Amino acid sequence: MSQAAIDVPKGGFSFDLCRRNDMLAKKGVQQPSYRKTGTTIVGLIFQDGVILGADTRATEGPIVCDKNCEKIHYMAPNIYCCGAGTAADTEAVTDMVSSQLQLHRYHTGRESRVVTALTLLKKHLFSYQGHVSAALVLGGVDVTGPHLHTIYPHGSTDTLPFATMGSGSLAAMSIFESKYKEGLTRDEGIKLVTEAICSGIFNDLGSGSNVDVCVITKGHKEYLRNHLSPTPRTYVSAKDYTFSKKTEVLLTKIIPLTEKVEVIEAGDAMEE
Amino acid sequence: MTKQHANWSPYDNNGGSCVAIAGANYCVIAADTRMSTGYSILTRDYSKICKLADKAVLASSGFQADVKALQKHLAAKHLIYQHQHNKQMSCPAMAQLLSNTLYYKRFFPYYAFNVLGGLDSEGKGCVFTYDAVGSYERVGYSSQGSGSTLIIPFLDNQLKSPSPLLLPAVDAVTPLSEAEAIDLVKTVFASATERDIYTGDRLEIVVLNADGTRYEYMELRKD
Amino acid sequence: MSIFEYNGSALIAMVGKNCFAIASDRRLGVQLQTVATDFKRINQVHDRLFIGLSGLATDAQTLYQRLMFRHKLYQLREERDMKPETFASLVSAILYEKRFGPYFCQPVIAGLSDEDRPFICTMDSIGAKELAKDFVVAGTASESLYGACEAMFKPDMEAEELFEIVSQALLSSVDRDCLSGWGGHVFVVTPTEVKERILKGRMD
Numbered sequence: 001m002s003q004a005a006i007d008v009p010k011g012g013f014s015f016d017l018c019r020r021n022d023m024l025a026k027k028g029v030q031q032p033s034y035r036k037t038g039t040t041i042v043g044l045i046f047q048d049g050v051i052l053g054a055d056t057r058a059t060e061g062p063i064v065c066d067k068n069c070e071k072i073h074y075m076a077p078n079i080y081c082c083g084a085g086t087a088a089d090t091e092a093v094t095d096m097v098s099s100q101l102q103l104h105r106y107h108t109g110r111e112s113r114v115v116t117a118l119t120l121l122k123k124h125l126f127s128y129q130g131h132v133s134a135a136l137v138l139g140g141v142d143v144t145g146p147h148l149h150t151i152y153p154h155g156s157t158d159t160l161p162f163a164t165m166g167s168g169s170l171a172a173m174s175i176f177e178s179k180y181k182e183g184l185t186r187d188e189g190i191k192l193v194t195e196a197i198c199s200g201i202f203n204d205l206g207s208g209s210n211v212d213v214c215v216i217t218k219g220h221k222e223y224l225r226n227h228l229s230p231t232p233r234t235y236v237s238a239k240d241y242t243f244s245k246k247t248e249v250l251l252t253k254i255i256p257l258t259e260k261v262e263v264i265e266a267g268d269a270m271e272e
Numbered sequence: 273m274t275k276q277h278a279n280w281s282p283y284d285n286n287g288g289s290c291v292a293i294a295g296a297n298y299c300v301i302a303a304d305t306r307m308s309t310g311y312s313i314l315t316r317d318y319s320k321i322c323k324l325a326d327k328a329v330l331a332s333s334g335f336q337a338d339v340k341a342l343q344k345h346l347a348a349k350h351l352i353y354q355h356q357h358n359k360q361m362s363c364p365a366m367a368q369l370l371s372n373t374l375y376y377k378r379f380f381p382y383y384a385f386n387v388l389g390g391l392d393s394e395g396k397g398c399v400f401t402y403d404a405v406g407s408y409e410r411v412g413y414s415s416q417g418s419g420s421t422l423i424i425p426f427l428d429n430q431l432k433s434p435s436p437l438l439l440p441a442v443d444a445v446t447p448l449s450e451a452e453a454i455d456l457v458k459t460v461f462a463s464a465t466e467r468d469i470y471t472g473d474r475l476e477i478v479v480l481n482a483d484g485t486r487y488e489y490m491e492l493r494k495d
Numbered sequence: 496m497s498i499f500e501y502n503g504s505a506l507i508a509m510v511g512k513n514c515f516a517i518a519s520d521r522r523l524g525v526q527l528q529t530v531a532t533d534f535k536r537i538n539q540v541h542d543r544l545f546i547g548l549s550g551l552a553t554d555a556q557t558l559y560q561r562l563m564f565r566h567k568l569y570q571l572r573e574e575r576d577m578k579p580e581t582f583a584s585l586v587s588a589i590l591y592e593k594r595f596g597p598y599f600c601q602p603v604i605a606g607l608s609d610e611d612r613p614f615i616c617t618m619d620s621i622g623a624k625e626l627a628k629d630f631v632v633a634g635t636a637s638e639s640l641y642g643a644c645e646a647m648f649k650p651d652m653e654a655e656e657l658f659e660i661v662s663q664a665l666l667s668s669v670d671r672d673c674l675s676g677w678g679g680h681v682f683v684v685t686p687t688e689v690k691e692r693i694l695k696g697r698m699d
Contacts, residue, residue: 029496034621058623063468205313247695
């Protein structure tokens with residue numbers, strides 16, 4: 001095998017820094033914290049399909065690192081998935097499964113089923129024994145009707161008419177438990193999901209900013225990005241502030257960029 | 273067998289940020305009113321600011337149970353002071369008292385991060401900033417609490433204090449007018465609330481000047 | 496101690512009107528001891544694409560070499576430069592590959608697309624992408640930088656104003672961080688030119 005083939009891996013995790021990092025950890029170096037989506041994510045089944053909802057805050061410890069991130073991930077045209085937990089894991093695991101589903105659709109020529117996505121996700125998460133920390137709410141509509149599932153980081157799953165996940169799950173569930181009923185209309189469903197997410201946004205410090213909603217019905221979906229922004233910035237100074245001292249520049253180097261040259265193919269191709 | 277220690281801690285952190293700015297004839301002290309623990313909000317309307325004397329106002333974040341105990345202790349001391357001297361304590365005197373009180377508990381500290389603002393004997397604004405065990409310094413402006421790392425750089429940028437090594441000594445008070453200082457405080461809190469999850473809900477501003485004390489409030493993000 | 500604090504760093508990227516700025520400090524330290532005062536954390540990938548790598552310097556350099564290798568392979572295969580979005584996905588994939596033994600590195604990526612649209616992005620050490628519209632920060636001074644940028648940022652700045660804001664935010668933030676500082680290194684990229692400037696800062 002050539003060197004290049006080693007450096008450009010096909011896939012899967014690489015563990016070659018683990019020993020060094022363990023050595024550092026044994027020397028008393030703190031392990032790094034990863035970006036988490038503190039998160040309130042919810043989903044419910046209404047009369048013609050599934051509605052998913054999420055807040056848009058990503059945190060690293062007590063600091064908000066993204067005020068408007070997307071937590072409702074695309075899985076298939078008829079399936080979406082909300083992710084909570086370590087941001088990289090939720091992103092990677094949903095991307096990976098969505099590409100497996102796409103390949104499966106190419107292979108079979110049929111619409112993906114929610115249970116297929118569910119099985120692929122739980123198989124992956126179970127095999128990593130909870131180290132891939134993704135907590136998911138999976139929803140979609142397929143030939144067998146609307147489905148809503150929750151998936152825990154260790155790979156266990158639930159099938160429910162309404163579900164919540166993440167640090168704001170209790171706040172959101174309190175809304176669902178008091179107001180959910182079977183056979184909600186579309187508007188009632190969106191309103192209830194929005195209310196549940198808002199409950200997470202306001203009462204859980206790990207959740208915040210805006211409400212994203214995704215409505216999936218038979219043969220149709222609607223992604224309502226930033227459906228509601230309940231907490232705008234409260235103060236912007238009317239006057240423009242000034243700097244008392246301009247920055248002192250020691251050295252300036254200007255590199256002009258060349259115009260991109262369009263190569264226009266000549267009429268005849270060169271003959272060998 | 274090794275001895276098992278209970279995993280219990282006498283301290284909690286209730287978050288929140290405090291700012292104080294001293295001017296030529298005023299002092300602005302501000303803090304948000306959110307009290308939280310972990311990922312939950314305990315209350316959205318808890319004042320971190322305590323008026324200790326006519327010309328000394330204390331804003332403290334950290335563990336609010338300790339803060340309350342500290343405030344009560346200082347109030348009691350101040351009452352005794354009034355009986356003995358028949359006058360209100362000055363802000364620099366209160367600053368020294370606070371330092372002593374904190375250091376007295378050097379090995380079981382009050383988990384409180386304080387900023388003391390007020391007016392000195394000449395009516396000039398003064399700000400004292402502390403660590404948890406009583407080390408303190410008179411400065412032109414200061415910030416303490418969970419959002420302080422976000423707030424301080426912008427205050428530095430706008431109010432750049434003169435070096436304490438300069439001879440002759442330069443006054444640390446800021447050149448801003450009272451209205452400008454209040455505007456700056458509102459800006460830094462709105463900014464800190466965007467990024468610090470423990471700062472938010474409402475901003476309480478206390479303005480001390482020759483006319484007395486004035487309270488102002490501004491809403492902050494509630495998420 | 497966290498391993499991210501071993502060398503110390505401060506990185507920032509900000510978007511203006513059809514332009515962007517990316518800036519870093521110049522200190523390389525070993526914990527509290529300063530080793531170099533002209534360290535480069537920002538690297539140019541191609542004409543209009545930059546990557547800054549905060550965190551452990553040894554990992555930053557290794558990662559940079561791997562990224563350049565992959566970018567050159569791409570150039571050879573495709574006969575064009577990578578789009579900023581594509582490059583960000585590449586960095587993310589390389590970082591996530593080492594999910595259980597990560598590079599101690601937090602990248603900041605900034606580039607101009609072919610349509611002169613600025614793109615900025617940061618990630619954590621395992622490749623969780625954060626695409627922001629205004630500014631991104633990383634390094635030991637990140638909290639200070641968040642505060643400074645949040646107060647100073649204005650939308651649609653021209654190149655010179657953008658430079659001033661980024662420089663002021665960077666310098667006032669690193670002055671409150673023991674592990675970064677010693678001036679700054681700022682790149683301002685417009686559709687026509689790259690302006691590289693070295694800033695004077697406190698030397699302590």
